[in-house]
Amino acid sequence: MKKGLLGLLLVLALTACGEKTEAPNENKKPVVKIGVVFQLTGEATELNNNILHALQYTFNKKNNSSLEYKLITEDSAGNPIKGISAAKKLKYVDDVDVLILSMVNVSKAVAKEMKGQDVSLFAIVPDTSIANGENAFTFYAVNDNFIKKTVSKLNEGDYKNIAMVVSNYVNAEKYAEGIEKNYTSSNITKYSIQSGVRDFRGVIEKIKNQNHDLILMIVRMPESDILMKQFKEANVTTPMLGVEYFVFSNHKELYENIPFIDSAIGDRAILDDIMQQLNINNEFGLIYAHDLANLIITTYESLYTKNKTKPTNSEVISHLHNMNEYLGAMGKYTVTKNGNFGSGAVIKKIINGQPVVVEE
Numbered sequence: 001m002k003k004g005l006l007g008l009l010l011v012l013a014l015t016a017c018g019e020k021t022e023a024p025n026e027n028k029k030p031v032v033k034i035g036v037v038f039q040l041t042g043e044a045t046e047l048n049n050n051i052l053h054a055l056q057y058t059f060n061k062k063n064n065s066s067l068e069y070k071l072i073t074e075d076s077a078g079n080p081i082k083g084i085s086a087a088k089k090l091k092y093v094d095d096v097d098v099l100i101l102s103m104v105n106v107s108k109a110v111a112k113e114m115k116g117q118d119v120s121l122f123a124i125v126p127d128t129s130i131a132n133g134e135n136a137f138t139f140y141a142v143n144d145n146f147i148k149k150t151v152s153k154l155n156e157g158d159y160k161n162i163a164m165v166v167s168n169y170v171n172a173e174k175y176a177e178g179i180e181k182n183y184t185s186s187n188i189t190k191y192s193i194q195s196g197v198r199d200f201r202g203v204i205e206k207i208k209n210q211n212h213d214l215i216l217m218i219v220r221m222p223e224s225d226i227l228m229k230q231f232k233e234a235n236v237t238t239p240m241l242g243v244e245y246f247v248f249s250n251h252k253e254l255y256e257n258i259p260f261i262d263s264a265i266g267d268r269a270i271l272d273d274i275m276q277q278l279n280i281n282n283e284f285g286l287i288y289a290h291d292l293a294n295l296i297i298t299t300y301e302s303l304y305t306k307n308k309t310k311p312t313n314s315e316v317i318s319h320l321h322n323m324n325e326y327l328g329a330m331g332k333y334t335v336t337k338n339g340n341f342g343s344g345a346v347i348k349k350i351i352n353g354q355p356v357v358v359e360e
Contacts, residue, residue: 029068030310032300034059034098035090036071037110039078043221047248047285048102051124053278054289055100062297066304069297072096080109091119097313098296100124104171111136118313120320122296124288126244127171131339135317139292139333139341141263146243147178149345150216150261153241154179159186163212163238165203165227167193167220175218175243188216193223200227204234217242217260221249228254247284247348247355255350262348263288265357267329283355288343291328295341 036055038048052073059069072094074086083106090096091114099114099121101107107123111130114121121136126146131138154162166176180188189210191203204227207215215238219227224245232254242260249255265271266287274286299319303311311319326333326341333341347359 029066030304031068031070032098032296032310033094033096034069034071034100034296035087035094035096036073036100037076037083037086037090037106038073038100038102039106040073040075042078044078044103044248047282050278050280050282051102051285051289053280054274054286055293057274057278058290058293059297065297065301067300067310069293069300076101076103076106078103078106080106083107083110084113087114091117097316098122100292104130107138108170120313120317122292124285124292125171127174128336128338128340128342131336133321133338135313137320137339137341139295140288141343141345144178145342145345146175146261147182149347150179150241150243151183153259153261153347154183154214154216155185157214159214161210161212162186162188162214162216163191163207163210164188164216164218165191165193165207166218167223168195169220172218172220179216193219193227195220195223197223198226200230201234204230204236207238208234208236212238214238215240218245220245225249225251225254246350247282252350252353252355256353257349257351259347259349259358261345262355263343264330264346264360265348265355266291266331270329287328287330291326291330291333294328295326 036052038052040048056071072090074090076083076086087099087110090099099119101110101123104125104127107125107130111121111132115132116134119135123130123138124140125138126140128138130136164176166172217240240258242258244262246255246260247262270290271283271287274290275283299316300311303315303319321339323335325335330343333343335341346357348355349358
């Protein structure tokens with residue numbers, strides 16, 4: 001009896017020892033963890049989810065890479081405080097190497113909080129002030145390019161009296177300031193649109209009384225849609241020029257044939273592939289997601305090939321700051337010293353419900 005028990009214990013002990021000494025999987029790839037802090041609930045849910053899925057799709061396609069790329073997602077709900085909390089959780093609990101952000105207010109708050117930390121941070125927003133020359137970068141059609149294209153378009157017309165309708169939103173205000181500073185060929189009257197307001201008939205009446213020869217719309221959703229409906233109800237026929245926000249609308253028929261400044265569409269074949277594979281109808285931001293994912297992949301892969309080990313975050317940040325330009329599906333991005341990866345701007349129109357480039 002004692003011998004049988006002793007033998008059983010010996011077998012169990014040897015089995016346990018065998019489990020502990022199992023050889024590690026030498027073929028396992030080093031993992032690059034990428035934290036995503038997007039607004040996944042609230043106003044911009046659909047667009048942010050589309051961009052998130054395009055990021056995931058692009059990372060997943062690189063199945064022959066030397067490194068594995070893993071996305072971990074958190075919802076900011078468009079709130080800077082929640083965004084900071086999410087970013088801290090991703091960095092200090094999940095130990096991510098990269099943070100990707102959306103929404104200007106959230107991105108500004110997180111970049112400020114995480115400045116100098118051992119993590120590279122990309123904000124898919126046009127506000128170039130977020131790039132801090134250290135670990136925070138922006139990846140978008142930057143405001144400066146949008147402003148130059150808008151001023152160029154305004155200079156084509158013989159305008160004497162322009163109505164500039166602007167959301168009380170930091171990026172819209174910044175854009176408007178750039179227009180006022182760089183375009184001096186005619187009088188500009190600014191009309192501020194308050195977020196959450198639903199009746200703009202008073203503002204519209206003022207615009208009508210001033211006999212403006214152009215209305216420049218720099219208004220976010222949903223206020224832009226409401227304004228456009230009320231403009232039509234008031235029989236306003238003044239020509240319009242818009243900025244980017246038209247593509248966010250779920251009622252694009254309101255903007256049919258109105259020119260607006262926006263980022264380039266990019267490689268049509270790549271865009272069509274993403275939209276088809278993910279069953280997405282709105283193309284906004286998809287090429288930026290594709291190009292940013294590939295920038296991250298090519299940066300890590302090139303450093304891994306060179307050093308034969310997963311690069312440190314400081315090596316990645318240094319590599320990015322040494323770039324002067326980056327060629328993606330959107331075309332050539334210029335890279336500033338502060339870390340702005342900026343694509344160009346074009347003129348589009350909504351034609352049959354879809355944004356179409358009409359001027360490069």
